Amino acid sequence: MLAEALGAPPEGVEAAVTVVDGLDRALVHGLSRVDDEGAAALEATAAAFADSPPGERIAEAVGKILAGTVSDEHLVALAAARLALLAAAHDALLAQSDSALGRHRDGVIPPIASAPNGIPVAGCRSWLRELAIAGWRGVDRELASAAAQSVQALLPDPGQRRLAVLLDGLTAELQAVAPVAGQQRVPVRRWADLWSRALVLSQPTVAGPAPATPVDGRLLVLGVDLHEHPTVFRAQVHGLLEQSDGVRLVRTSIAAPKVDTITGPSAWRMLAGFPVLLGALAQRRAVELSGMPLTPSGDLIWDDAAAGAGEPSDPFTVAQVRLAGATAMSTAPLDRHPAVIAEPVLLQGYTPNGAGLELDGRPLPVAVDRIPAAGPLTRELVGASTACIGLLRWDGGRWAVQPLAVQVVQKKKLVTVHTADWALGPTEAKAAKDEAGAGMAVAVLRERAGRLLRT
Amino acid sequence: MDNDVVAWERRSVTPVITPVRPRKLAKVPFVELAEGRLQGVVSSGSDIARVYVSSITAVEHGLSCSTNNNRPCGGLRGAAPCKHLQALLVEAELQYGTARVARYLRIEVAQGQDLLSGLHPSTAPNQAAQVFSSFLRHLTYLELPASTDPLPELHWFPASPAVPSAQGVADAG
Numbered sequence: 001m002l003a004e005a006l007g008a009p010p011e012g013v014e015a016a017v018t019v020v021d022g023l024d025r026a027l028v029h030g031l032s033r034v035d036d037e038g039a040a041a042l043e044a045t046a047a048a049f050a051d052s053p054p055g056e057r058i059a060e061a062v063g064k065i066l067a068g069t070v071s072d073e074h075l076v077a078l079a080a081a082r083l084a085l086l087a088a089a090h091d092a093l094l095a096q097s098d099s100a101l102g103r104h105r106d107g108v109i110p111p112i113a114s115a116p117n118g119i120p121v122a123g124c125r126s127w128l129r130e131l132a133i134a135g136w137r138g139v140d141r142e143l144a145s146a147a148a149q150s151v152q153a154l155l156p157d158p159g160q161r162r163l164a165v166l167l168d169g170l171t172a173e174l175q176a177v178a179p180v181a182g183q184q185r186v187p188v189r190r191w192a193d194l195w196s197r198a199l200v201l202s203q204p205t206v207a208g209p210a211p212a213t214p215v216d217g218r219l220l221v222l223g224v225d226l227h228e229h230p231t232v233f234r235a236q237v238h239g240l241l242e243q244s245d246g247v248r249l250v251r252t253s254i255a256a257p258k259v260d261t262i263t264g265p266s267a268w269r270m271l272a273g274f275p276v277l278l279g280a281l282a283q284r285r286a287v288e289l290s291g292m293p294l295t296p297s298g299d300l301i302w303d304d305a306a307a308g309a310g311e312p313s314d315p316f317t318v319a320q321v322r323l324a325g326a327t328a329m330s331t332a333p334l335d336r337h338p339a340v341i342a343e344p345v346l347l348q349g350y351t352p353n354g355a356g357l358e359l360d361g362r363p364l365p366v367a368v369d370r371i372p373a374a375g376p377l378t379r380e381l382v383g384a385s386t387a388c389i390g391l392l393r394w395d396g397g398r399w400a401v402q403p404l405a406v407q408v409v410q411k412k413k414l415v416t417v418h419t420a421d422w423a424l425g426p427t428e429a430k431a432a433k434d435e436a437g438a439g440m441a442v443a444v445l446r447e448r449a450g451r452l453l454r455t
Numbered sequence: 456m457d458n459d460v461v462a463w464e465r466r467s468v469t470p471v472i473t474p475v476r477p478r479k480l481a482k483v484p485f486v487e488l489a490e491g492r493l494q495g496v497v498s499s500g501s502d503i504a505r506v507y508v509s510s511i512t513a514v515e516h517g518l519s520c521s522t523n524n525n526r527p528c529g530g531l532r533g534a535a536p537c538k539h540l541q542a543l544l545v546e547a548e549l550q551y552g553t554a555r556v557a558r559y560l561r562i563e564v565a566q567g568q569d570l571l572s573g574l575h576p577s578t579a580p581n582q583a584a585q586v587f588s589s590f591l592r593h594l595t596y597l598e599l600p601a602s603t604d605p606l607p608e609l610h611w612f613p614a615s616p617a618v619p620s621a622q623g624v625a626d627a628g
Contacts (some may be wrong), residue, residue: 021465141491152592155599166608173471175489187471188464190611197608209604226614230472231596234609255606257599260475261550263615273601299605335607339467342610369470372614379617396466402613438477442597448484449594451504452523 002345003362005100006392006399010092016085017397019048023082024192030135031070039066045081054080070133072125076203079196086193087336093394097343098328101392103249105328109296112332115208118157123150124167124202128195136186144174159209163201165255169229170194172260193339200334207334212293212301217243218310219250219287219300220318221280222344223389223404224420226372230260233267233374235420237281238344238391238404240318240326241289241300249328249344252277252300259445264373265422265431266439276304281420282427286310298329315405316416319346319389342391347401352383357401365400367393375419376428377403384408467611474615475550483546485590488559493547494586496523497539507539508583508590513560517579523587534576544570 022041026034034042046062049055054077061077064070098105127147134143147167154164170191177183200206220240227234234255241250254277256270271278280287288308293301323346331340347364350357356365368379370393382388385406393402405418426432463469484506486495494510499522507528509520520528520539530537536544547556548570556562557570564573 017465145490148592155595158600158602158604161602161604162606162608165602165606169608169612176472185460185464187466187469190467190469190471193467194608194611227609227612228614229612230475232609232612233614234606236609251605252603253605254601254603255609256601257596259593259596261477261480263474264477266477267614271601295605297605301605302603332607337467340607340610369468369616370613371616373617374614393468395468396462437479441477441480444480444484445594445597448498448506449597452506453591453594453598 001360001362002100002347003359003364006096006364007362009397010096013089013092014397016048016089019044020082020085020192021189023078024188027132027192027195028136028186028188030133030138031065031075032068032133032135034066042066042078045078045085048085049081054084070129072129075129075132076199079199082192082196083200083334083337086338087333090331090336090338090341093338094331094341094343097341097392097394097399101343101345102324103326103328103343106330109330109332110211112207112210114205117202117204117206118154118160120150120153120157120160121163121202121204123147123153124163124198128199128202131195136180136188136191139174139178139180141175141178144171144178147171161255163198165229165232166194166198166201168231170198172230193337197337207332210295210297210299210332212295214291214306215241215243215294215300216290216292217241219252219289219307220313220315220322221284221286222315222319222323223391223418224281224423225342225370225391225402225404226374226419227255228263228267228372228374231257233258233262233270235268235271235281235423237277237420238342240322241294242322247322247326248298249323249326250294250298250300252302254302261441262445264438265375265426265435266442267374268423268425269439269442271423274302274304276307276309277302278423280307280309281418282422282424283309284312284314284418286313295332296329297332297335314416315389315418316346316387316407319344338394341394342402344404345390345392345401347388347390348386350388352385357388365398367395367400367402370402372419374422376421376426376431377406377417377419381406381408381417386414468613470616473552473555476552478546478549483542485593486543486547486550487589487593488547488551488556489589490585492582492586493543493556493560494582494589495543495546496587496590497542506587508586509537509539509543510579510582510586511536511540511544511560511574511576512579515579516560516562516574516576518576519579519582521581521583523583525581525583527581534578536571536574536576541571544574 026038046059061074154160387407390401499505562573
């Protein structure tokens with residue numbers, strides 16, 4: 001009984017999150033003037049690691065910060081401590097979800113070799129240090145935009161895309177909110193998450209890309225999770241990889257740079273360079289893969305040239321017949337955080353109930369904020385649905401389901417609606433008309449770029 | 456602090472920015488609220504290779520408008536906004552909503568009045584170079600290649616929802 005098995009957090013999660021909360025509070029007012037409460041929180045962080053190998057480094061960093069010295073070395077020790085606490089929470093939560101779903105997971109990820117980071121990250125690191133010293137409440141318009149040049153320098157290097165995308169998202173939020181001092185509320189956990197991950201990714205040496213192995217097989221799509229901030233749009237496909245030796249739960253990701261005025265269904269236009277994948281999503285087909293790289297964490301590194309359209313494939317049939325027996329893969333060590341948990345699940349036999357679904361007499365909240373404008377799925381359709389493919393998510397201390405597709409009875413007929421149905425453009429007349437207007441934005445900006453960037 | 460605020464502050468994934476609304480870009484391809492100004496680029500009606508770079512500072516409402524080659528706009532005389540600045544303000548309202556623009560620029564207008572009527576304009580130093588380079592930086596995103604890396608941090612950034620349910624921080628005040 002899924003909702004029951006997910007009802008209470010596993011042991012240890014609350015304790016870990018409480019330590020993280022204290023640390024995050026200290027970042028609100030900045031590390032240049034830590035008050036008594038902040039000092040207690042930093043000491044609690046050091047205490048949490050007292051008996052473990054990094055304990056000494058963390059205790060030293062806390063001591064130095066409380067004495068008034070905030071160096072890169074101390075900050076990265078603090079960020080790493082925070083990451084480790086949340087990684088432990090991730091492991092416990094994923095184990096809870098695996099046990100609730102009866103999901104088998106391949107254990108260990110081989111260690112990934114470290115590689116030297118590029119020069120531009122030094123600028124990012126010093127901006128992240130300024131943020132920690134000032135605290136979120138101390139972020140004014142100037143500090144919020146001070147990373148612009150450093151981020152700009154990361155953009156041409158595909159190896160730095162991860163850090164650049166993260167920093168672009170964080171700076172856009174800081175710029176929209178600054179001066180933060182006047183705001184009623186601050187996204188405390190969220191910004192500390194983004195800050196600590198950016199700091200770890202901008203160290204002089206970082207984990208290199210995960211080694212990928214080419215695979216052959218058939219990809220059966222379950223659903224598509226869409227991500228976006230002002231300068232990126234990304235479709236992440238969750239599916240099953242059928243190979244001769246079994247079925248694995250995998251993901252694949254295509255992300256395109258964009259600008260803020262390109263949003264909603266038009267954003268798909270930015271991904272037009274992946275016609276095989278988009279076609280398979282819009283037409284609900286399987287994809288035949290030949291030599292597509294797969295990482296140990298279950299990410300297919302998409303290459304349209306290694307893919308071909310396959311037979312029609314209904315995601316609900318796939319979920320019904322194949323999902324339960326599929327083997328999941330493990331999260332890469334540095335990525336472990338409750339917010340990256342996104343476990344595909346098929347839900348049936350529930351009663352829609354306000355902002356959630358009632359399953360076996362227990363409520364399971366629906367993450368309605370994650371129903372994207374770029375597709376035809378709506379909260380009304382979820383509220384009228386009889387079956388749902390979604391992702392289990394954990395945030396704010398509880399599990400919720402993020403719908404990716406639903407089955408719903410309309411005009412006495414059972415229809416299915418997916419987030420990626422509009423991958424090749426809206427299939428509904430009114431949405432198509434709106435998109436045609438908004439989609440001109442892409443053409444207008446490309447024309448302007450062509451004319452002005454090269455003069 | 457009330458419980459709702461605490462619960463919101465303890466979420467990893469929560470909307471902070473209200474997404475901008477799509478609008479037609481042919482006339483005003485670029486609008487942003489940044490560096491203490493409403494600034495943007497307005498395409499010339501007569502010359503396809505020319506654009507006007509226009510800005511209005513917050514609080515003082517200092518106006519500036521010139522071409523990308525730094526020729527002053529002939530329509531901007533003294534403190535009366537030229538047609539480029541007027542178009543900039545109208546498109547900013549479409550993109551961000553009237554309330555957000557008014558708050559950023561500190562324009563006080565009575566209900567039903569347009570923002571233009573609430574400006575008490577002055578002249579400001581020419582900001583064309585800075586604004587234009589901001590526009591070019593904006594355009595470079597359209598020229599960057601796509602990425603197929605797993606980009607795990609994007610889990611913090613769900614795609615804009617069809618119906619934003621919670622207001623962003625910037626709209627809370």
